[in-house]
Amino acid sequence: GEDVEQSLFLSVREGDSSVINCTYTDSSSTYLYWYKQEPGAGLQLLTYIFSNMDMKQDQRLTVLLNKKDKHLSLRIADTQTGDSAIYFCAGSASDSSYKLIFGSGTRLLVRP
Amino acid sequence: ETGVTQSPTHLIKTRGQQVTLRCSSQSGHNTVSWYQQALGQGPQFIFQYYREEENGRGNFPPRFSGLQFPNYSSELNVNALELDDSALYLCASSGGAGEETQYFGPGTRLLVL
Numbered sequence: 001g002e003d004v005e006q007s008l009f010l011s012v013r014e015g016d017s018s019v020i021n022c023t024y025t026d027s028s029s030t031y032l033y034w035y036k037q038e039p040g041a042g043l044q045l046l047t048y049i050f051s052n053m054d055m056k057q058d059q060r061l062t063v064l065l066n067k068k069d070k071h072l073s074l075r076i077a078d079t080q081t082g083d084s085a086i087y088f089c090a091g092s093a094s095d096s097s098y099k100l101i102f103g104s105g106t107r108l109l110v111r112p
Numbered sequence: 113e114t115g116v117t118q119s120p121t122h123l124i125k126t127r128g129q130q131v132t133l134r135c136s137s138q139s140g141h142n143t144v145s146w147y148q149q150a151l152g153q154g155p156q157f158i159f160q161y162y163r164e165e166e167n168g169r170g171n172f173p174p175r176f177s178g179l180q181f182p183n184y185s186s187e188l189n190v191n192a193l194e195l196d197d198s199a200l201y202l203c204a205s206s207g208g209a210g211e212e213t214q215y216f217g218p219g220t221r222l223l224v225l
Contacts, residue, residue, distance in 0.1 A: 035216070042118075044216070095168060098212040099145065100157065
């Protein structure tokens with residue numbers, strides 16, 4: 001069935017780049033998303049990429065998509081302490097509901 | 113802020129009770145999806161409503177039910193609450209068929225004792 005996997009934890013120093021990785025099984029996903037969740041809060045949409053694109057850049061965020069390997073990554077440049085949060089990747093299912101299938105999240109800790 | 117609102121923010125219930133959670137979608141959106149997020153996990157899709165009709169359902173039992181109203185706001189009802197229903201319940205609104213991007217509300221945290 002559909003599955004999305006992420007590494008659990010990443011720690012970086014303030015000012016460094018962070019790279020969060022994700023693998024997915026449903027190759028028919030139309031869009032792939034990155035969401036951010038701060039403690040006790042809902043999900044904030046960060047960015048998304050259409051499945052026929054290889055890369056998308058949005059200010060400090062760069063998304064890379066390798067469809068052959070079903071691998072998605074999110075790079076955050078110049079990581080700040082305010083970027084500390086849990087990051088979820090999600091793919092849209094191919095049925096009519098476009099339900100999102102989420103990974104279990106990567107906790108990013110930015111050290112001063 | 114996404115413009116998606118949920119109420120209440122927190123709720124405590126006991127096993128066997130029933131609960132109703134509410135969601136107001138972002139202006140101009142006609143689709144609402146509900147997700148359950150257990151502690152330490154990613155959100156799991158419960159169901160979606162598009163123009164007042166259920167438009168897809170995840171692997172949740174029938175005691176999870178929903179409604180969507182003509183103004184596109186929505187309710188999630190859970191009957192016969194179980195301890196494992198304790199979670200953050202998130203609703204997300206989107207623009208409708210073909211407009212997939214979902215914008216989430218802040219969630220309702222439900223604790224079942």
